[in-house]
Amino acid sequence: MTKPSFDPTSAPVLEVKDLVIGLTGDDKSSPVLNGISISIRAGETVCLVGESGSGKSVTSLAAMGLLPRQALEPRSGEILFEGEDLLKADAGRMRALRTKSMAMIFQEPMTALNPVLTVGQQICEVLQEHTKLAASDQKKTVLEMMREVHLPDVERIFGSYPHQLSGGQRQRIMIAMALILKPKLLIADEPTTALDVTTQKQILKLIDEMQEKQGTAVLFITHDMGVVAEIADTVYVMNRGNVVENGPIDAILTEPLRDYTRKLLSSVPSLVPRAPRPHGSSEVVLSITELEKVYGKKGWFGKFEAGTKAATDVSFTLKKGRTLGIVGESGSGKSTVARCVMRLIDPTSGSIRIGGQEIADFSRRAIQPHRQHIQMVFQDPYRSLNPRITVGDSIIEGPMNYGVPKAEAMKRARELLSIVGLPDDAIKRYPHQFSGGQRQRIAIARAVAMNPKVLVADEAVSALDVSVQAQVLDLLADMQEKFGIAILFITHDLRVAAQICDDVIVMQKGRVVEYATGHAVLTNPTHTYTRQLIDAAPGRHWDFANFRPLETNAA
Known part of the structure; x- marks a missing residue:
């Protein structure tokens, strides 16, 4: 991607100086932002990176004058926009500046747009x-x-x-x-996190084009180092409210000075697939044959009319202890297949066999005894965990529904929480008392408590920081090794697929266009669409863990 040039000697459009932000009315707690300084010039793209809780979004909200005043307040420092201190501007002045001179793109447009x-x-x-x-x-x-x-x-x-x-x-x-x-300043807060790689590439290119036309200064907040490698001129690395390192993009990627920066880069999964694993068990635990799902509507006189074909002629097998990835763009049919496999929706036709048992045509009541054999880990664990019951009660609910005594189920829950790396007291706490990564560990423990044959992970790590993502992927691998669980892994992130999947299915418009080992699909793709997905992966030319371009590594 061609970067617009900027003048490093020009006056900053936005300059944050020694900014301290703390909890409103609480002088005893540590600051949320601890004296950070950032500058952005016209035509420059500055990337703010770091894990959740590092202060990235608080920085952007402070610059836009959108801090929740009842929760957070500036204590000292300056936020200078073309020399004007925004911390001294009243609400009317900030409204005048927002959109006209400075604008923001949020992570989730569906919540930022008015539905009516x-x-x-x-x-x-x-x-x-x-x-x-x-x-x-x-x-x-x-x-x-x-x-x-x-x-x-x-x-x-x-x-x-x-x-x-x-x-x-x-x-x-x-x-x-x-x-x-x-506007002279554009702040983009994780605008591509939930998008598939081709759409992500288009959005990044679009922001780049707009910047080149208008000379906009861009503050881009992300935890995706691949995106950073593609678009950044300058990078600021944040950790627990502090800027721990900053510099030009090439210096950060090739010569990171801080251990924290090295840790972030080392956590980025490589697009180079892992070495193939031995085949192990020959037991087929999930078999899908000619699966089809058609979404229709009622026409005249209540007659059903066929509509969108979300999945067509999908066939694959999954063996015990193996991981099969399904990749593709949004709308490719990945999640439709997963929901059909889970029988959360009814397939239109085809066969779904769990351990040899046909379940595709089972009624809701008839499928119930077989649900324990196939469990799901969703993208957002906060929405899938009941906020009103403790973690322990969430984990034991399933086993108890299938006849396991409460004491035995609770003992198993404690063991699983220990395995997923959570403290002993976690069992009595509530979901909101944990971080996103910890909640996903709880969701995995809850699924494994059922002793399933198949675990369906639908975008289970896409919303997590790279370091937390790496921990959850390692956890899934450990659980698979301990319990022999087969994993059906739905993802739009080819890097994640490369590191966890034994076999990979590529879907496009509801059809399987490529199906082979992960190594074959990612190193020698046969379908044009697969090659397009690989070419669209941000930062694909970098070996982040070894701080060098892949071409240098190959040499």
Whole structure:
């Protein structure tokens, strides 16, 4: 990706000086931000990286004047935007600056967009608030901006509601809304985390194009070092409210000075697949044959009309102790297959066998005794864990439903929590008292408590920091080795697939386009679509763990 040039001697557009932010009304607790300093110039992309809780998002919210005042407050320091101290600006002044001079793209556009207004109306609101354009000129300006962010059929999308658009299209709407008044500063907070690699590549290219046209200063917050390698001019590494290291991107990637930076880089999974494992057991625990799922609708007189084919002619087998990955873009059918396998939705046709038992045509009641053999770990553990019951009660609920005495189930829960690396008192605590990575460990312990034959992991690590992600992947491997569980691993991250999967299925538009060993798929792909996915993976040319480009490593 061609980077826009910037003048390192020019005055910063945004300069954060010795900023300290603490809990509101609490002078005794440690600051959330501990005297950090950051500067960004016109045309420069600064990446702010670090684990969850490091202070990245707090920094961005402080710059935008969006800190929750009842929770966090600035204690000292300055945030200078073109020389003006934003910490001294009143609410009216900050409203005037936001969008017109500075704008922000959030991680999840679905929560940032109003579900009851069309996206065209929402972008027009920006123009109504900050310009004197007539209604007809507003729509013309919005349509032109929508074309600039490469949205198709802009007239249709202008009149569409957020739920009618894909994740990538919604993120493009957010970018159009942020850039329509040509701000001098753009803050992007994890804008590509939940997107598949091809959509992610398009969004990164789009931000780059907009920056080159308008000379925008970009503050990009991410935990994905692959993205950092693609877009950054300058990197600031944060840890527990401190900037521990900063410098040009090449220096950070090749000569990191701090152990924490080295740890972050070493945790990035490599796109080079792991060495193939011995085949081990020949026992087939999951067999899928010609699976098809068609989403339809009721037509005239209640008659069913076939609609979207979400999965077509999907066939594969999974053996005990093995990991099979399913990769592809959003809408490729990955999660549909996983939900059919779990019988969370009913397949339209085809065969699903768990340990030789056909379950595809079972009723909800008939499937119940077999659910213990196949368990699922979801992307967001906070939403899958009941916030009103303790961790221990969450883990023992399943076994007790299948007749395990409470004392025995609780003993097993304690053992599993120890195995997943959580303290003894975790069993009496509630989900909100744990970090995201810890909650995912709890979700894994809960699934394994059922002694399943198959564990379905649907994007189970996509929202986690790279270091926590590495820990969870190691944990899954350990659990698999201890208990012989077969894992069906759904992911859009090819790096993760390379490190955990024995075999890989590539899906496109509901069909399997490639199915082979992970090593074969990722080193010698046979399908054009697979090659496109690999080429779109950010930072694919870097060997992060060894702090050098892959070409140098190969040499």
